[in-house]
Structures are given as C-alpha cells and as structure tokens.
Amino acid sequence: MGTAFEPFELSEQNYSLNQSFMKALVYYGARDVRVSEVPDPKIEQPTDVLVRITTTNICGSDLHMYEGRTNMEEGRIFGHENLGEVIEVGNAVVNIKVGDMVCMPFNIGCGHCKNCESGLTAFCLTMNPGFAGAAYGFAGMGPYDGGQAEYLRVPYGDFNCLKLPEDAQEKENDYVLLSDIFPTGFHATQLAGVKPGDNVVIYGAGPVGLMATISAGIKGANKIMVVDDHPDRLKLAEELGGIPIDFSKAPAVDQVLELTDGLGADRGCECVGYQCCDKHGHEHNNIIMNELVQAVKFTGSIGVVGVFVAPDPKAEDPLAKKGHMDFDFGNFWLKGQSIATGQANVKSYNRQLCGLISSGKAKPSVIISHELSLDDAPDGYKHFDARDKGWTKVILKPGQQGATKTQAVEREAVTA
Numbered sequence: 001m002g003t004a005f006e007p008f009e010l011s012e013q014n015y016s017l018n019q020s021f022m023k024a025l026v027y028y029g030a031r032d033v034r035v036s037e038v039p040d041p042k043i044e045q046p047t048d049v050l051v052r053i054t055t056t057n058i059c060g061s062d063l064h065m066y067e068g069r070t071n072m073e074e075g076r077i078f079g080h081e082n083l084g085e086v087i088e089v090g091n092a093v094v095n096i097k098v099g100d101m102v103c104m105p106f107n108i109g110c111g112h113c114k115n116c117e118s119g120l121t122a123f124c125l126t127m128n129p130g131f132a133g134a135a136y137g138f139a140g141m142g143p144y145d146g147g148q149a150e151y152l153r154v155p156y157g158d159f160n161c162l163k164l165p166e167d168a169q170e171k172e173n174d175y176v177l178l179s180d181i182f183p184t185g186f187h188a189t190q191l192a193g194v195k196p197g198d199n200v201v202i203y204g205a206g207p208v209g210l211m212a213t214i215s216a217g218i219k220g221a222n223k224i225m226v227v228d229d230h231p232d233r234l235k236l237a238e239e240l241g242g243i244p245i246d247f248s249k250a251p252a253v254d255q256v257l258e259l260t261d262g263l264g265a266d267r268g269c270e271c272v273g274y275q276c277c278d279k280h281g282h283e284h285n286n287i288i289m290n291e292l293v294q295a296v297k298f299t300g301s302i303g304v305v306g307v308f309v310a311p312d313p314k315a316e317d318p319l320a321k322k323g324h325m326d327f328d329f330g331n332f333w334l335k336g337q338s339i340a341t342g343q344a345n346v347k348s349y350n351r352q353l354c355g356l357i358s359s360g361k362a363k364p365s366v367i368i369s370h371e372l373s374l375d376d377a378p379d380g381y382k383h384f385d386a387r388d389k390g391w392t393k394v395i396l397k398p399g400q401q402g403a404t405k406t407q408a409v410e411r412e413a414v415t416a
Helices: 012-015 060-066 172-179 181-192 207-218 233-238 252-258 286-293 328-334 350-358 376-383 407-415
Strands: 021-029 034-037 050-060 084-087 101-104 151-154 200-203 224-228 243-246 263-270 296-306 338-341 368-372 394-397
Touching: 021 376, 034 252, 034 376, 050 101, 050 338, 050 376, 060 224, 060 376, 084 151, 084 172, 151 263, 172 181, 181 200, 181 207, 181 263, 181 296, 181 338, 181 350, 200 207, 207 233, 207 263, 207 286, 224 233, 224 252, 224 407, 233 243, 243 252, 263 286, 286 296, 286 328, 328 368, 368 376, 376 394
Parallel strands: 200 224, 200 263, 224 243, 263 296, 296 338, 368 394
Antiparallel strands: 021 034, 050 084, 050 151, 050 394, 084 101
16 A cells, blocks of 8 residues: 555557556545556456446545645545446356445445444445455545546445446436445434434535435425635525625624524534634634534534544644644533534445435436546536635546536636
8 A cells, every 4th residue: 555656558568468457546645536548447356346437426535635745645546426337247246146236335345244234334344454444535534446537446336336326327426426425424313413404514515514414304494594705605505505604804703693593503414524614714623613512502502514524644734733623612512512523424324315216306417516437537626726716516427528517617606
C-alpha cells in the first residue's frame, strides 16, 4: 500500500504475458488525478466477483483525499460509489450471476465476523486487519481499488453485491446512490432517532444532507430545516420538502429557534464533517457540532455522519491537527442531549431503499447535476472541489464518451 505508483508501459513484454489493461482514475497527489492505463482486476479468491462499471460517483469524501488532507497513497484508484454488470464470478459464488446488474455498498464486509453478523458492516473486523472497516478506493480503509474505472473486483461477491430489479438500467442513476449517499443520509436520521412528527434540522445541503432531507420526509418528519449558504443547494433542499436556512443571512440557530417557537429542533443531523466553514469561508471543525447543541432542544438527539478524521495534520487549528475539537460539552450535558456517530452500515438500508426506488416512492437522482465520461473525471473533480455553482452531485459513465447530461443549467434557470 505504501509504495509510489509507477505507470504501466504497454511494452511487448506486457503483451507477451497476456496482460490486459483498463482506464481508471488514479491519484498522483494533492489535486492531481488522471485517467491512466492500469491492469485489469482479476478473480483472486473463489468468492470474488468482477463487475463492469457502468456508473460510479464522485463523493464529497473523495474530496478529502483529492485535496491531500489524508494519507491516501499515490497510485490508488478512487471510487467507492459503484454500480455495474457482473462479467465474471468465482467458483464459490452462488447467488450472483454473470449478467446481473448490481450495486455495491461502499463498505466491504466479510459477512461472517461478529460485526458483520450484527449488521455493522461498516466496521468489518477482517477485511482491513488492524482496523474495523474497509472500503473501495479510500484512505486507511484497506488496499482495495476503487471503481472510478472500467472494472472492479468485489470481494465476497454474494455478500457485497446488491442485485438490482429488472428496471436497473432505466433507473440506474437512482440505484447507484444506494452505494453510499442515500443510505448514509438515511443513517443520519436513524442515528438522530427521527420519528413521525419530529422537527429536524439538517446541517449541510450537499448530497448527503439532501438525502437526509428525503429520508426525514420518508420517516414522516414535520419541519425539515436545512442549513447551508449555497443558494442553488438550498433551492434543491426546498424542492425536496425542506425549509431552507441560509446562515450567511442570519445565524442558523436563531432561525431554527424562531421556526420552533424557541424550543429547538427535536433531532439534528450533521452532514458536512470536519471541513465545515463559517460564513466567511474559514474552516472550523467544531462550528456545526456546537451549533447543533444550541439548535436542538433539551433531551434532543443528534446524528453525525459527516466525516471526521484523527489526526488532520494539514488543518490550521492546533486542536484540529490532532483530530480534536473545542466542543461545548457543558451545554450538551446540561441539555440532556445524545449523539450517535459513524459511517453508515449500507447493507442495513440498501435493500429497503431499493424497494422505494423501484416502486417510485423515492427518486434520489433528482440531486444529480452532472453526468460525465470517465475521461472527463479530472475536470469534474476540479469543479466539484471548488463548489462551483450548480455542481451538486457528479456521476461518471466509464463506457461513454463526453458529458451526457447537465441538470445544473436547468436548475440555475429555476433559481434565477
């Protein structure tokens, strides 16, 4: 894992070894990702499955690595939100067949350790020795290649592949969001304990926050208040049933209290993570957590799915460098609040959410702003990282050439 990447040269020697190659998005350093030729994945274990990737997404978590804020090794392939067609299975694979359309949870689980058997697949005890949890193409989450590529090897394919319904191709852009952000947004509401009739405040109108907005609606929440300072994202949150709260215009806590008769929200969801910023764009890893303590009522509960890291050596704040924060624990304790945190156990939710998509009761793809070819991925990263207007969610189509759809233009017209 720790060695630098050496690009493969297509020499006569390579061809004599019958080595085949594919395109993949490779990390070369901070803000330097390129589409490169790398060896095709192979079946390594009899439980493996090989998938031809038809859709893969750029995630906000990818930006932490893209920006050089993690220990991601050069030469790794990005991509943990993946969907595609099965092209080969190991001889121990029983349920998944060649030709199946499948979506892979970003968590890689073995299916048989204590945590996996308890439904805690985000914290598998065997797939990343020395740590609880593994994922595709992610810093610190094992040696597994990501799926921003033409092909992907899936360990324990029977366990880690969700076979999709017959409308998989028709609703592919919806189903691919089952790999991470739809279950993660739902997980935020689960951690927060959202129940019918609750008033909920969601910090962050990025992809996960928007999925939490949809999920709170599915659960029957009353007022769903969404905090951000990007007008285009707040507009989309409103279209999804949220009450937009622009913290650049007035303090978010004041707005939440006004909307809840001074009581505060019953539940709060943190959907941003450690790179959250104030209205001036200055990074403070504690700002949202402390605002949630203020914005959520006495005895209320908070769910945290935004990524926090330990340590964060490139942070400016001395505490943040250690992965710590200045947290208002006194008021948190006095208010009798509770907090639950952590990555989503995708397999706990993806099958049920898949059913909602298939029946037409959920359409998470409405947040997708850009479809790009794999060749256009480096440019997509630049725009998404810059938080350019309208760049809400970017998906990649490895089998296609050039951009295929841009919803952002239409959305800007609505916002104007």
